[in-house]
Amino acid sequence: xxxxxxxxxxxxxxxxxxxxxxxxxxxxxxxxxxxxxxxxxxxxxxxxxxxxxxxxxxxxxxxxxxxxxxxxxxxxxxxxxxxxxxxxxxxxxxxxxxxxxxxxxxxxxxxxxxxxxxxxxxxxxxxxxxxxxxxxxxxxxxxxxxxxxxxxxxxxxxxxxxxxxxxxxxxxxxxxxxxxxxxxxxxxxxxxxxxxxxxxxxxxxxxxxxxxxxxxxxxxxxxxxxxxxxxxxxxxxxxxxxxxxxxxxxxxxxxxxxxxxxxxxxxxxxxxxxxxxxxxxxxxxxxxxxxxxxxxxxxxxxxxxxxxxxxxxxxxxxxxxxxxxxxxxxxxxxxxxxxxxxxxxxxxxxxxxxxxxxxxxxxxxxxxxxxxxxxxxxxxxxxxxxxxxxxxxxxxxxxxxxxxxxxxxxxxxxxxxxxxxxxxxxxxxxxxxxxxxxxxxxxxxxxxxxxxxxxxxxxxxxxxxxx
Amino acid sequence: xxxxxxxxxxxxxxxxxxxxxxxxxxxxxxxxxxxxxxxxxxxxxxxxxxxxxxxxxxxxxxxxxxxxxxxxxxxxxxxxxxxxxxxxxxxxxxxxxxxxxxxxxxxxxxxxxxxxxxxxxxxxxxxxxxxxxxxxxxxxxxxxxxxxxxxxxxxxxxxxxxxxxxxxxxxxxxxxxxxxxxxxxxxxxxxxxxxxxxxxxxxxxxxxxxxxxxxxxxxxxxxxxxxxxxxxxxxxxxxxxxxxxxxxxxxxxxxxxxxxxxxxxxxxxxxxxxxxxxxxxxxxxxxxxxxxxxxxxxxxxxxxxxxxxxxxxxxxxxxxxxxxxxxxxxxxxxxxxxxxxxxxxxxxxxxxxxxxxxxxxxxxxxxxxxxxxxxxxxxxxxxxxxxxxxxxxxxxxxxxxxxxxxxxxxxxxxxxxxxxxxxxxxxxxxxxxxxxxxxxxxxxxxxxxxxxxxxxxxxxxxxxxxxxxxxxxxxxxxxxxxx
Numbered sequence: 001x002x003x004x005x006x007x008x009x010x011x012x013x014x015x016x017x018x019x020x021x022x023x024x025x026x027x028x029x030x031x032x033x034x035x036x037x038x039x040x041x042x043x044x045x046x047x048x049x050x051x052x053x054x055x056x057x058x059x060x061x062x063x064x065x066x067x068x069x070x071x072x073x074x075x076x077x078x079x080x081x082x083x084x085x086x087x088x089x090x091x092x093x094x095x096x097x098x099x100x101x102x103x104x105x106x107x108x109x110x111x112x113x114x115x116x117x118x119x120x121x122x123x124x125x126x127x128x129x130x131x132x133x134x135x136x137x138x139x140x141x142x143x144x145x146x147x148x149x150x151x152x153x154x155x156x157x158x159x160x161x162x163x164x165x166x167x168x169x170x171x172x173x174x175x176x177x178x179x180x181x182x183x184x185x186x187x188x189x190x191x192x193x194x195x196x197x198x199x200x201x202x203x204x205x206x207x208x209x210x211x212x213x214x215x216x217x218x219x220x221x222x223x224x225x226x227x228x229x230x231x232x233x234x235x236x237x238x239x240x241x242x243x244x245x246x247x248x249x250x251x252x253x254x255x256x257x258x259x260x261x262x263x264x265x266x267x268x269x270x271x272x273x274x275x276x277x278x279x280x281x282x283x284x285x286x287x288x289x290x291x292x293x294x295x296x297x298x299x300x301x302x303x304x305x306x307x308x309x310x311x312x313x314x315x316x317x318x319x320x321x322x323x324x325x326x327x328x329x330x331x332x333x334x335x336x337x338x339x340x341x342x343x344x345x346x347x348x349x350x351x352x353x354x355x356x357x358x359x360x361x362x363x364x365x366x367x368x369x370x371x372x373x374x375x376x377x378x379x380x381x382x383x384x385x386x387x388x389x390x391x392x393x394x395x396x397x398x399x400x401x402x403x404x405x406x407x408x409x410x411x412x413x414x415x416x417x418x419x420x421x422x423x424x425x426x427x428x429x430x431x432x433x434x435x436x437x438x439x440x441x442x443x444x445x446x447x448x449x450x451x452x453x454x455x456x457x458x459x460x461x462x463x464x465x466x467x
Numbered sequence: 468x469x470x471x472x473x474x475x476x477x478x479x480x481x482x483x484x485x486x487x488x489x490x491x492x493x494x495x496x497x498x499x500x501x502x503x504x505x506x507x508x509x510x511x512x513x514x515x516x517x518x519x520x521x522x523x524x525x526x527x528x529x530x531x532x533x534x535x536x537x538x539x540x541x542x543x544x545x546x547x548x549x550x551x552x553x554x555x556x557x558x559x560x561x562x563x564x565x566x567x568x569x570x571x572x573x574x575x576x577x578x579x580x581x582x583x584x585x586x587x588x589x590x591x592x593x594x595x596x597x598x599x600x601x602x603x604x605x606x607x608x609x610x611x612x613x614x615x616x617x618x619x620x621x622x623x624x625x626x627x628x629x630x631x632x633x634x635x636x637x638x639x640x641x642x643x644x645x646x647x648x649x650x651x652x653x654x655x656x657x658x659x660x661x662x663x664x665x666x667x668x669x670x671x672x673x674x675x676x677x678x679x680x681x682x683x684x685x686x687x688x689x690x691x692x693x694x695x696x697x698x699x700x701x702x703x704x705x706x707x708x709x710x711x712x713x714x715x716x717x718x719x720x721x722x723x724x725x726x727x728x729x730x731x732x733x734x735x736x737x738x739x740x741x742x743x744x745x746x747x748x749x750x751x752x753x754x755x756x757x758x759x760x761x762x763x764x765x766x767x768x769x770x771x772x773x774x775x776x777x778x779x780x781x782x783x784x785x786x787x788x789x790x791x792x793x794x795x796x797x798x799x800x801x802x803x804x805x806x807x808x809x810x811x812x813x814x815x816x817x818x819x820x821x822x823x824x825x826x827x828x829x830x831x832x833x834x835x836x837x838x839x840x841x842x843x844x845x846x847x848x849x850x851x852x853x854x855x856x857x858x859x860x861x862x863x864x865x866x867x868x869x870x871x872x873x874x875x876x877x878x879x880x881x882x883x884x885x886x887x888x889x890x891x892x893x894x895x896x897x898x899x900x901x902x903x904x905x906x907x908x909x910x911x912x913x914x915x916x917x918x919x920x921x922x923x924x925x926x927x928x929x930x931x932x933x934x935x936x937x938x939x940x941x942x943x944x945x946x947x948x949x950x
Contacts (some may be wrong), residue, residue: 006532008486017481186473189480205550398556405553436469440476447480449549455536456546 001043001190003244004199004454012040020252026177030152033252041120048119051089052155058085059129060150063143065138077457079137083130094117098319119159123316125154127283132168134254134287135408141169151434158248162241164259164279171254178253188250190443197446198236200453203415205406206233210397212371218389222396223382225280229403231365232410235264238277264414265355268342269333269360280316284309292370306338307331317368322376326367333360487537491528495535509534570711575942581942582675589678590644590727619874642726644674653699653718655707655930661721663718665703668935673720676935679945683877683925684729686917686948694771695724695927696735697934698759698881701752702798709748716742719937733774733855734841739765753921754810757930761817761884768888791843816840816852819890822867831910839864839887853883857900861916864896872922873897874916877944882928895920901943906950913948 001008016036023029042049059082066078097115104111132153135141144150153175159166209229213222242259249256259278266272273281292305307328314327337345345353363380370376382388400407421435477610499511513527536542651673653666685695697720707716716738724734740764743750751763762782769779780786794814799807818840826834837855854862864886873895876882882898889896897920899913906912911919933939 005529006531006536010484010491010532014481014485014488018485182470182473186477189477193480376498399554402554404555406550409553436472440472444476444479447483449545452542452545452549455533455539455542 001040003241003248004016004196006451006454009451009454012036012043021180026228029253030148030175032165033156034148034152037152037155037157037160040153041160041197045120048122051119051122052125053151054087055086055126055129056151056154057147058082059133060113060144060147063133064145067136067143075137081132082133086126086129086133089119090122092116093122095315095319100286121375124163124165125160127165127280128154128159128168129285131165131283135168138338141172144168144172156249156254156375158245158252158254162238162245163277164242164245164256165275165283166256166279167282170257174254184250184253188252189245190247190439192244192247192248193443193447193450195240195247196450198240198243198413202406202410203233203236203240203451205403206230209407211405212399213395216280217393217395217399218382218387219391219393219396220382220385220388221392221400223379225396225400227362227369227379227383229407230369231264232363232407232414235260235369235414236410245397262414262416264358264361265354265416266357266361267350268337268345268357269330269338270342272357273330273334280313286390288312290342302338303335306335317370320371321373322371325373326364326374329364329367346439386411478837479831490537491532491535495537514692514725573914578938578942581938581945582671584692585675585678585941585945586671590674590680608688637729639725639728644670644723644727647719647726651719653720653722653757654716656715658713664716665699668720670723672935672941674727675941676720677724677732679940680724680732680734680927681729682945682948683913683927686914687731687925688921688923691731691923691925692731692775693729693925693927694735694775695732696737696767696771697721697929697931698737698767699931700757700758701754701759704745704752705754708745708752710746711748712746714746715739716745733771735767735770735774740767740770750813752799753794753795753796753812755799755807755812757798758881759794759884760812761815761887764881764884765888766884772888772892773921775892777892780819780888783890785820786887789816789818789840790814791816816842817884817887819866819887821890823890823895824865825854826865827855828861828863828909829859830908836865837862853886854898856880857883857898860903860905861897861899863920864890864898866890866894866896868894870894872923873921874926875899875920875922876926876928877901878926878928879930879933879939881930882926885926885928890924893924897922901939901947904943904947906947912950913944 001012003009016032019031019036020032023032038049043054062078062082062085066075066082069075069078093116097111097113100113132141132144132150132277136143144153153166153168153171155161155173156166172438206229210226210233213226213229217223217226222412239260246256246258257279261278263272263276266275288311289305292308293301294305295302297305310327310331311324312327313330314323317323317326324456345356348356362381366383367376370379377388484568495512497512500509509526510531512531533539550855647670649670650667651670652662652664654662654664655666656662680693680695684691687693697718718736718738721734721736728734738745741751741759744747744763744766749762750760751766752759772779777861792811793816794812795808796812799811823839825837825839827837829835839854841852841855854864857878861891868891870892871894874889874893874897876885876889876896876898877900878885878898879902882900886896886898897916899916904913909916916922917925927940929939
């Protein structure tokens with residue numbers, strides 16, 4: 001079930017709200033949320049819920065056992081067993097087919113292995129399980145004694161299938177005790193609708209431009225239009241989902257950290273990754289980069305650490321060479337920035353820095369989009385006129401003009417205009433009354449438009465589901 | 468933000484979601500239902516059985532909920548309007564992007580497999596013995612003279628003696644597809660010396676269309692004929708209107724179709740038939756609408772009727788003419804420029820002088836009566852004044868004209884203003900548009916329908932956007948024959 005589906009909006013969410021809010025007791029509320037979350041997951045893939053419950057149960061037991069160990073070596077042994085166990089599902093489902101296919105390819109054979117279907121959200125919930133387990137090992141958090149609490153932390157439906165990756169320590173307190181205020185519910189609903197609108201109005205429209213140009217437009221203009229539309233689609237799709245997850249969290253008394261901070265206004269690639277999919281970056285920094293030594297090592301080791309982190313980031317997104325190349329591309333860019341580019345860019349005007357960053361990011365998205373490496377390389381070449389059919393073509397012109405309104409709205413929404421409202425209010429530019437009314441009225445309009453778009457469109461896939 | 472206001476809006480949004488949910492639970496229709504606008508069966512409420520192995524319930528339920536959304540039509544039109552408002556693309560740009568001129572690129576909907584399968588089934592086998600061609604039926608020269616301009620039941624039409632003198636139709640000469648070039652052109656021949664290609668189609672796709680036409684023709688009873696034509700669009704024909712001189716329009720695909728099709732299949736070269744009219748500036752194509760005018764359709768109809776052994780009706784005498792001035796058609800609506808507005812069209816609507824009843828099949832044996840001409844139709848496309856447009860799975864026009872034979876028109880919107888003419892020659896005129904056909908709704912595939920309604924002749928009238936480079940005939944019409 002996805003948040004932008006009719007089943008979620010008109011059946012699941014109202015029923016959960018109806019069951020959740022009248023319950024006065026926190027324990028019973030957790031039970032409602034747990035049952036709802038398990039149903040939410042099982043609804044799409046009934047069989048794979050077993051894997052998630054198994055993973056959580058084993059890690060729950062291992063964490064409890066690990067915490068009773070006095071010796072550091074045995075704690076470490078528990079850590080290794082738990083990490084291998086958790087990752088084994090991800091590796092089996094996501095990477096075995098890819099590995100075998102490439103190994104067999106080296107020997108000129110075809111792999112007989114047929115990769116199983118990837119359980120939805122496995123990349124996300126595996127990482128959530130790992131953050132809990134490693135934090136228990138580090139003593140950063142106490143092991144959860146209540147299996148239901150741990151299961152709710154992992155399976156909580158707002159963040160279960162496409163993040164953000166929530167650290168256990170961030171919501172541990174909320175699992176035990178939380179109060180629900182009407183303002184939280186209101187803000188949560190507003191945030192949810194903003195996310196829904198991002199997804200249904202902007203991301204899907206940009207997505208149809210990308211699809212319509214795929215394999216039919218071979219001009220320079222077509223290549224750029226497709227790349228830019230994909231950059232917008234990806235951002236509004238994923239950040240929209242994160243907004244909905246954060247909003248739903250608010251509605252049920254949980255507070256998740258932000259996952260996006262206007263990444264397309266970043267001044268550098270380093271800055272971009274501080275603003276894009278923040279929870280994933282934080283995970284790799286906390287659990288891979290720093291344990292490897294971070295930047296407090298020799299230059300060569302630092303380079304190694306960066307490349308390891310980015311190779312993993314790339315391959316986390318999918319078992320395919322293009323994702324690995326995409327990760328390494330960012331690794332190289334970050335090394336270049338850390339070595340000299342950032343210093344050079346300090347002297348340039350801000351908008352030049354933003355444009356340079358966007359240029360690098362859009363090229364990166366081209367690598368990300370094409371799972372076939374040859375297609376990716378051809379597309380990048382076409383961006384620069386190599387092998388292009390001309391500067392523009394009829395299909396690109398039509399798609400551009402047909403999608404111009406949505407592209408402009410998308411570009412404008414990449415900037416933090418909404419954040420300027422309080423400042424304008426302070427300056428007296430907008431009256432308080434206007435803001436008070438504008439927000440809920442605009443939210444209502446966005447909700448109605450989003451619903452119309454959902455009903456009117458069958459093009460509704462969430463991109464981050466496949467990761 | 469005041470707490471009171473927050474409560475109001477939280478209540479409002481929740482009520483909206485709850486309300487729609489409650490509608491689904493208590494009021495939404497549970498069974499399957501045919502949607503005429505979308506030509507498909509709307510989903511029935513799914514069986515709420517949980518399958519642990521596959522979560523198919525998700526797709527079914529979602530499809531059901533979207534299909535049965537309250538105010539669905541309003542939501543659909545709302546989302547379309549929003550998209551339209553945000554678009555600056557013109558119809559010409561759409562045509563250039565998706566219709567194409569002077570191109571042999573197949574549209575993405577046509578799969579190579581469909582074409583190869585058709586070619587293999589039709590042309591890789593031993594030659595099928597040609598259907599013996601029956602001579603043209605000689606029409607009864609008797610009949611009443613029409614009361615001029617008065618609507619009413621006129622059962623017969625006056626034949627033109629010239630039509631009766633048509634020589635018997637000779638069997639087609641045997642030709643091989645290899646004699647034709649790989650790319651078949653529809654061109655303007657300038658002064659007999661140079662040519663400009665307007666549209667180019669691949670031989671493969673023309674052969675695939677021929678194969679489909681043959682399959683339809685094979686279903687006809689002895690003496691039955693299939694008439695086929697591809698109608699160019701005014702979007703590019705207008706460039707040649709009134710150019711005068713020693714210019715001609717001609718298209719090659721028709722030759723190949725005539726050579727490779729059954730003896731009872733006749734392809735008509737509309738560009739050539741209308742060539743003189745176009746070059747001399749006659750009003751056979753609209754200026755602001757992509758379609759041909761009724762006069763353009765009539766000129767081609769006359770050729771077809773003669774070939775079918777029918778006496779062509781009279782354009783002036785046999786119809787009530789209603790004209791609408793300042794008609795701004797599809798091209799204007801896509802690109803509302805003052806230039807096009809200054810070239811506004813005159814829409815001539817023809818209502819045949821025969822009493823008729825028009826029924827549209829809604830589902831199986833359920834029919835809906837629709838007017839032949841609906842001058843009050845609210846649709847922005849005035850072309851739909853004829854029979855409410857080509858939508859609907861199957862439409863039957865029963866004419867009180869003393870004729871006994873029935874015909875079928877396989878068409879897109881270009882066939883609409885062809886209908887009034889055929890109403891003078893056939894007892895029942897059936898028509899369907901493959902985009903809207905639904906075997907489940909009408910209770911049978913096209914073969915079944917041809918048998919059930921005793922169809923004698925078939926007319927295939929298709930705009931060129933839907934012909935050789937499109938799945939309209941090659942895939943949709945082909946599959947609908949048997950599926």
